[in-house]
Amino acid sequence: MQRLAGAVIMRPLSRQWRMQRKWTDNRDMNEVTAEFIKPNDRLTSFERIEIYNRQYWFRLIDSFYDDFPGLRAMLGRLKFNRLAREYLSAHPSTSFTLRNLGRYLAEFIDKHPKLVAPRFSLAQDMVRFEWAQVEAFDGPALPPVTVDDLLGKNPAKLRLSLQPYIRVLKLRYPLDQYIIRLKKNGLRGEASNAVEEGSPDKPVRKRQAPIPRAKETFVVVHRLDNSLYYKRIDSREYRLLTSLDAGETLGNALQSVFSDKPDADLIRDWFKTWTEFGWFRKPN
C-alpha cells in the first residue's frame, strides 16, 4: 500500500504542475487512485492524492531553490525547474533531512549537459560553489591548530589538514562576487512540513545580477564565528592548501608552489591568516 501510494505521490507532475493523467502502465489515473483512495462528496480519489503529489514536488523544488539560488538566477526559472524535476526524479531524497538533497547535482549535470546548455561550465562551477556553501554551513569542525602548535616543527615532516567543513575551489568564473550580489542573507531556510500553496512556476521578482564573464578565480568557502564566508585566494595559496589537504608535508607542498626560494614573509602572512581563521585542524 505505502509502496503504491509513495510511487503516486513522488511521480513527476505534468507540465502544468498537476498530477499526470496516465499511470506507468497507461491506465487512467482516476482508475488507479480509486483502487486505494476513498473519494468524498467534494473531491475524487484522484484529486485527494493529487494534493500530496503536488506538495511533494513544491516542497522539494523549494528546498532545491534554497540551496541553489545562484543556479536558478543563472539558468532562469523555467530551465531551473526543468533541471530540478529531472534531477529529483533521478535522485529523490534518501536522507531524513532535506539538507542533502543536492549532493549528486554536480555529477548529474556532468551527465546531462543539455539541461544547463548553453551555460554548462558556468553551471558546473555554480553547483560546486553553492554545494560547498551547504557543506561549510554546518559541516563538522575539529579543534584548530594554533601558531604555538607549529612552532619548532620540522616542515619536512609536518602534515596539516583542513577542517572538514572547508572547501577550496578553483572556479572558471568569479562566482563569489556574483553570489554576493544575489544573496541577501546567509541563513538557510527553516524546515517545516506545513503546506504552502502555489507552484514553483511563480515568477520571482528580483533584479538579477549580470552573468559573470570567465575569469579564473580561487575561493575558500569557510565559516568564521559560525557565519559563512568566501575568501579569495591566489593560485599559489590554492596550490599550497590543496597539496597540504591531499596529505603532502609542508616542505613538499611549499616546494611545489615555490620553485625558487620561498617568500618567507608571504608564507608567514598566509599561515597567520589561515590559523586565525581556524582553517587547519590540530595534527594528531
Place this chain on the structure above:
Amino acid sequence: MPANRFNGFTDLGIGIGLRIPHYAHILTKKPTVDWFEIISENYMCDAGRPLEVLDEILEQYQVIQHGVALYFGSTDKMDREQLKRLKTLVKRTKTPFLSDHLCWGSVDGTYTHDLLPMPYTFAAAKNTAQRVREVSDFLEIPIIVENVSSYAEFHVSEMNEWQFLTEVVERADCGILLDVNNIYVSSKNHSFNPYDYINDIPHHRVGQMHIAGHSKYEKYILDTHDHPVLDPVWKLYAHAIQRCGPTSTLLEWDAHIPSFQEVHREALKAKKFIDAFKTPKAGAAALATA
C-alpha cells in the same frame, strides 16, 4: 493532562516554535517565554550556526524537541544514523520528552518529507507502535505522537482516525500530542465531528497540545500554519482543555511569520482557556470572545 509520565512529568505552560526570523529578537531581548519547541531535524547537524544559536537559547530557556522525520508509520527499517544524531541532540537539549507524528513518509529508503496519512488498520497500528517503542527505548525518553492533518483516506482502513490513534498509543504505551488544529482540518476534509475525536481518545495520555492557523479552499482545508488560530479551533481547544485538563500548549506559525511579539501574543491567548478550566466563569467569557 498536565504533568504526567508521557511528558516527563512537566507542566510547561505556553510555548512557541523557535524560528529563524525570531533569532535576533530572542537572543538580544531575551523575552519571557515558558518554553520553545525546536524542529529536531534542523539541529541534527555537526556544527555551525544552528547549534550555536541553540546553545544560546538553552542557556535561558526550556527547549522541547519536535520531529518531522521519524515516520513511525513507515515500514522501512529505522535509520540508525538518524537515531544516533537524534540522541546526541536529546542529550544536548535535555528535552524531557520528544514528539513526532503519527504518519508515514518514507518508502524503500526514499523520503517524501511529508506527513502522509496512515491506513487505519490493525496491522499498521501494530507496526507503528513497535517503532514508537523502538525509538523510545533507543532515546531513553518518553515519546508523544501527534495526529496529523490529512487530505486523503484509504479504502483499507478498518477504523477511524482516533480509534487508530488510541490503538497505537495503547500498544506503544506512549503519550499523545493532540494537535487541535489538525483535528479541525481533518474533520472538515473527511466530514467527521471533531468533538467526537476529542471525546473518545484516552485523555490521560495527552502530554501536550498544538494549535495553529489553517487556510480554507473551495473543496478542502489546508494546514498552512500561516495565520492566527481561527475561532472554531479555539472553541475546539477549549473543549480539549476541559476534557484533558490544563495541558502545555504550543502555537505553530511556520509561514509568513510575523514579529515575535505577534506570535507570542497569539500563543498566550491559550492561557484564557487554561484558566477557564480552573474557573468556569472565566471559561464562558473566554469562549464568548473567541
